[in-house]
Amino acid sequence: MSQPSVLAVVGVGLIGGSFAAALRRAGRVGRVLGVGRNAQSLQRAVDLGLIDEAVSAEEAARRADMIMLATPVGSLGAVLARMRPHLRAGTVLTDAGSTKAEVVEAARAALGDRLSCFVPGHPIAGAERTGPEAADALLYQGRTVVLTPLPENPPEALDAVRAAWQACGAAVIDMDADTHDRVLASVSHMPHLLSAVYMAQVAAAPDAAQRLALAGSGFRDFTRIAAGSAEMWRDIFLSNRPALLAELAEVRTMLDQAEAALRQGDGATLHDMLEHAASARRNWRKEPQ
Amino acid sequence: MSQPSVLAVVGVGLIGGSFAAALRRAGRVGRVLGVGRNAQSLQRAVDLGLIDEAVSAEEAARRADMIMLATPVGSLGAVLARMRPHLRAGTVLTDAGSTKAEVVEAARAALGDRLSCFVPGHPIAGAERTGPEAADALLYQGRTVVLTPLPENPPEALDAVRAAWQACGAAVIDMDADTHDRVLASVSHMPHLLSAVYMAQVAAAPDAAQRLALAGSGFRDFTRIAAGSAEMWRDIFLSNRPALLAELAEVRTMLDQAEAALRQGDGATLHDMLEHAASARRNWRKEPQ
Numbered sequence: 001m002s003q004p005s006v007l008a009v010v011g012v013g014l015i016g017g018s019f020a021a022a023l024r025r026a027g028r029v030g031r032v033l034g035v036g037r038n039a040q041s042l043q044r045a046v047d048l049g050l051i052d053e054a055v056s057a058e059e060a061a062r063r064a065d066m067i068m069l070a071t072p073v074g075s076l077g078a079v080l081a082r083m084r085p086h087l088r089a090g091t092v093l094t095d096a097g098s099t100k101a102e103v104v105e106a107a108r109a110a111l112g113d114r115l116s117c118f119v120p121g122h123p124i125a126g127a128e129r130t131g132p133e134a135a136d137a138l139l140y141q142g143r144t145v146v147l148t149p150l151p152e153n154p155p156e157a158l159d160a161v162r163a164a165w166q167a168c169g170a171a172v173i174d175m176d177a178d179t180h181d182r183v184l185a186s187v188s189h190m191p192h193l194l195s196a197v198y199m200a201q202v203a204a205a206p207d208a209a210q211r212l213a214l215a216g217s218g219f220r221d222f223t224r225i226a227a228g229s230a231e232m233w234r235d236i237f238l239s240n241r242p243a244l245l246a247e248l249a250e251v252r253t254m255l256d257q258a259e260a261a262l263r264q265g266d267g268a269t270l271h272d273m274l275e276h277a278a279s280a281r282r283n284w285r286k287e288p289q
Numbered sequence: 290m291s292q293p294s295v296l297a298v299v300g301v302g303l304i305g306g307s308f309a310a311a312l313r314r315a316g317r318v319g320r321v322l323g324v325g326r327n328a329q330s331l332q333r334a335v336d337l338g339l340i341d342e343a344v345s346a347e348e349a350a351r352r353a354d355m356i357m358l359a360t361p362v363g364s365l366g367a368v369l370a371r372m373r374p375h376l377r378a379g380t381v382l383t384d385a386g387s388t389k390a391e392v393v394e395a396a397r398a399a400l401g402d403r404l405s406c407f408v409p410g411h412p413i414a415g416a417e418r419t420g421p422e423a424a425d426a427l428l429y430q431g432r433t434v435v436l437t438p439l440p441e442n443p444p445e446a447l448d449a450v451r452a453a454w455q456a457c458g459a460a461v462i463d464m465d466a467d468t469h470d471r472v473l474a475s476v477s478h479m480p481h482l483l484s485a486v487y488m489a490q491v492a493a494a495p496d497a498a499q500r501l502a503l504a505g506s507g508f509r510d511f512t513r514i515a516a517g518s519a520e521m522w523r524d525i526f527l528s529n530r531p532a533l534l535a536e537l538a539e540v541r542t543m544l545d546q547a548e549a550a551l552r553q554g555d556g557a558t559l560h561d562m563l564e565h566a567a568s569a570r571r572n573w574r575k576e577p578q
Contacts, residue, residue, distance in 0.1 A: 187500050225507040278519050280492035
């Protein structure tokens with residue numbers, strides 16, 4: 001498949017807007033269409049040069065060569081159902097959702113026999129900022145994008161999505177949707193759950209003000225992610241419920257062992273756990289993200 | 290009490306060395322004596338200008354006007370017992386331990402009727418670096434130091450320790466030892482326990498390498514503290530066992546509620562918890578530490 005000449009982005013915020021900006025910067029798109037429910041936000045996206053015009057989902061389906069669905073998982077099915085009757089042969093769709101099993105299920109229900117054009121994806125590029133103003137043509141430089149291809153995807157569709165992400169500067173890896181959801185439950189959703197539970201517990205304490213006055217740099221880093229959007233994380237948790245619950249059972253097993261060691265004054269077991277954690281963390285080396 | 294002319298520091302590493310450097314910078318000390326078990330480390334402290342000479346615990350007790358015990362809680366009692374017969378009237382002792390109830394108990398056992406000279410303290414200034422090379426005269430600038438005075442402390446002893454910390458640039462607050470230990474269990478020890486338990490669980494997973502390859506910025510911040518010294522944190526956990534266990538029960542209650550909501554698909558309860566956490570975290574404003 002040649003490079004897309006018309007790109008449509010559904011949800012022109014940080015993720016979708018950055019995708020459009022990066023592809024435009026790479027000279028990979030002719031015209032960019034924006035789809036969204038907020039007219040003001042779409043106008044800002046036009047003003048910022050992220051999109052050339054705002055169109056309906058139906059029109060995007062008729063005109064686009066590639067469609068990026070950067071929209072919450074909960075609204076994905078409805079958008080796809082509106083697009084389906086208008087999709088041209090050869091149009092490629094992809095998404096940027098944080099969980100993949102539920103996305104695939106929604107896409108299968110909405111697209112039916114047109115499912116093959118949809119290549120599920122997830123750029124690992126969290127950021128606290130939102131809205132078109134947050135879009136950044138360099139957001140995906142050096143980041144990892146996971147694609148979870150469907151058996152129905154023709155190689156051309158997969159290649160087109162992979163090439164688009166590579167043009168954004170990202171490294172692309174393939175994985176099945178269940179593996180993706182299990183891994184992300186562990187390294188993304190679980191830290192958020194634990195950080196939020198902890199922060200909520202501290203804030204609910206009668207002496208919360210005294211506690212927060214004495215909190216230092218460890219607290220600061222440990223709780224940074226707890227400041228994220230409650231709506232977004234509620235949806236991610238619910239969307240990835242089975243994997244997150246399974247992972248939580250594993251974390252609880254480790255927590256039970258640590259608590260038992262602490263209760264028994266078993267310094268050797270505590271030390272082993274702490275050393276195992278410290279060593280693993282010190283060996284984890286990545287560029288700042 | 291006038292400013293100390295002879296300062297002794299037991300354990301000339303990050304905490305003790307920075308205390309000496311800050312007081313020297315403030316013109317608050319004439320001579321600085323260093324006590325420690327590692328002759329090489331003491332020589333480096335001399336070379337770095339942190340201390341003027343290395344002496345025994347007994348000699349430090351005989352000569353010092355103020356003694357900072359920047360030594361692990363586990364060895365505090367033994368050092369104090371060696372010092373006790375040699376302490377002059379009016380010499381003031383303080384420490385920098387992360388927990389206070391156990392320190393007070395050890396000091397009481399070691400010092401007996403000389404306990405009144407010991408003012409327990411805790412500078413809230415975590416740092417990953419160790420050793421005399423890590424000492425920094427500005428480490429305590431803008432930090433908070435908690436003193437947990439004993440009923441036996443004369444005002445002059447308390448004033449001397451407070452003035453010394455203020456000369457280091459720190460803000461000093463007083464608190465009873467049990468309150469200190471409960472608050473620190475919550476905002477310092479619990480984040481470390483949860484971060485380490487989580488990191489150990491990820492590292493123990495059969496697919497740990499795949500997980501760590503997809504871990505991003507949330508994971509990075511959430512686990513930063515898990516890289517800390519296993520020895521130090523084991524000792525802190527054991528030293529603050531009752532408070533940490535009590536706090537863990539509270540965290541588990543919140544975790545149970547979140548897990549039940551997740552299991553039941555109760556988005557409203559999940560959202561409330563996440564919003565409560567996010568709002569509390571966003572309202573927590575401090576200078577970076």
